Amino acid sequence: MKKTLLMLALGMASSSVFAASSIGDVNFRGTISGGGTCPIEVIERPGGPEVGSISLGSYTAGYFKSIGTKTPAVNFMLRITPGDNCEIQDGDTASVTYSSLDGVVGNDLYSFRKNGAGGLGLAITDRNHTKVVPEEESIEYELHTDRPTEMRFYASYESYSETVTEGVAEAQISFVVHLL
Numbered sequence: 001m002k003k004t005l006l007m008l009a010l011g012m013a014s015s016s017v018f019a020a021s022s023i024g025d026v027n028f029r030g031t032i033s034g035g036g037t038c039p040i041e042v043i044e045r046p047g048g049p050e051v052g053s054i055s056l057g058s059y060t061a062g063y064f065k066s067i068g069t070k071t072p073a074v075n076f077m078l079r080i081t082p083g084d085n086c087e088i089q090d091g092d093t094a095s096v097t098y099s100s101l102d103g104v105v106g107n108d109l110y111s112f113r114k115n116g117a118g119g120l121g122l123a124i125t126d127r128n129h130t131k132v133v134p135e136e137e138s139i140e141y142e143l144h145t146d147r148p149t150e151m152r153f154y155a156s157y158e159s160y161s162e163t164v165t166e167g168v169a170e171a172q173i174s175f176v177v178h179l180l
Contacts, residue, residue, distance in 0.1 A: 038086035040177055041079045046150055050079075054155055056122075061166050064120060064159035073125065073154035078177065081148040088149075093140040093180045096151065098124055100134055101172040106160030108133045110171050119161035122171040127152040137178060 041050040054076045063069070078096060082088045100110035100122070108131055109121025124132045132138045132153070141151040157169060 038080050038082070038088075038177075038179065041081075043077045043079050043150065044075065046077070051076075056155060056157060056169070059157065061117075061119075061164045064157075064164040067159055067162060069159045070123065071157045073129070073156045075152065075154055077150040077152050078175070079148050079150045080143060080177065082143075082145060088143045088145045088179075090145055092143045092145075094143055094149075094151065095137040095140050095178045095180065096132070096153075097137050097176045097178065098132055098134060099174050099176075101174060104134045106158075109158055109160055110134055110173055113168065113170050113172060115167065117165060117167035117169040119164035120157050120159040120169070122169075122173070123156050123158040124173075125154045125156075129154065140180060143179075 042052075042054070043049065044051050044054065054074060056071060056074050059071055063071070080086070080088075080094065098110065102111040102113055105111045105121040109123055111121055126132055126138050127141075128139065130139070138153075141149065143149045
């Protein structure tokens, strides 16, 4: 299996060298989950369509003047929709646990992908703007029984070092919604 994957990767690299005189990148993203009882969508605005990623913008390293400097928070929501396979009872609540696939930086920030921008990480806060620490459950959100519930969170870049270095600031975050 390892030999096959290595040969495939080398074959893809070789074909891109001879393919054309223009150079570009294609990013493929997606997830495969074990499923669950309730569909969950990531959205940017109330009632909005599902989105594949949340843009936090571009900043210069000089923006981060000291430890704890944050960019403006960007709103995002996790939408849970009751339906055939998703039964929500009166009084049900949910919390969320976020995890970075690249670990934690500082004391409570989600790390960027390897070889990315340095000295800062991703901060996630709940609807009250209280930081959601990696690997810990968020506050509870009341769930609606008859319509979608949109659990509001915010994301921003935050420096944890006096020195911030340039690079891609991209975090790959997974989440688990705990129905309580």
